[in-house]
Amino acid sequence: MSRIGYKAIQLPEGVEVSQKGNVVTVKGPKGSLSREISPLISMTVADGEVKFDREASDDKKLKMVHGTTRANVNNMVEGVVKGFSKTLKLVGVGYRSQVKGKTLVLTVGYSNPVEMAIPEDLEVKVEKNTTIVISGMSKQHVGDFAADVRAVRKPEPYKGKGIRYENEHIIRKEGKTGK
Known part of the structure; x- marks a missing residue:
């Protein structure tokens, strides 16, 4: 059982956590993030750490929400201090990408380039x-946008062409064999 x-979350220097109703707000050097949490989970902030408790119930769903809530707030604290990033690689002849203003342009083997609007809270290089x-x-936003970009041209198993995560290993299939 997890x-x-x-586990308590240790707050780094310059990070402030506050709760108003069911909304938790984390402010730090990079900015602030807010998220709504379950009303069945209680949060306490004291002595530079954040602790979470649940009702005295052993309901399986409540246990899952307890751990998930703690993990989400921990990711918010880490995000306002360090931030998160994902790296994608384009593999294929003629595959390339570029950023034009707030648009990511992908040339990945289709007849026309694919244009994707970059969300306001993300930075794409x-x-x-x-x-x-x-x-x-x-x-969450970094992972969702990275998944959307990858979905434009998923890596295929025969030649390995497509958009993949930096350390992703594509299992290759053997092609047809002649007589």
Whole structure:
């Protein structure tokens, strides 16, 4: 059984956590993030640490919400201090990307380039035309946008062409064999 929900979150210097109703707000050097938590979970902030408790119920769903709430707030604290980033690689002949203003333009083998609007809270950098670095404070927003970019051209199992995460290993299939 996981005990993540009972672990206290140590607040780094310059980070402030507050709760108003069910909304938790974390402010730090990079900005602030807010998230709504379950009313069944109680949060206390004291002595530079944040603790979470749940009702005296052993309901399985409540236990899951307890651990998830703690993990989400911990990610918010880490995001306002360091931030999160994901790196994507474009593999394929002629595959390239570029940033035009607030738009990511992907040329990945379709007849027309694919244009994606970059969300306001994220920063996208293109290095060497084939490497895309997506960074921001919210782990969820970074991961969602990276998944959307990857979904434009998923890596295929025969040649390995497509958009993949930096350390992702694609299991390759053997092609047809002739007589």
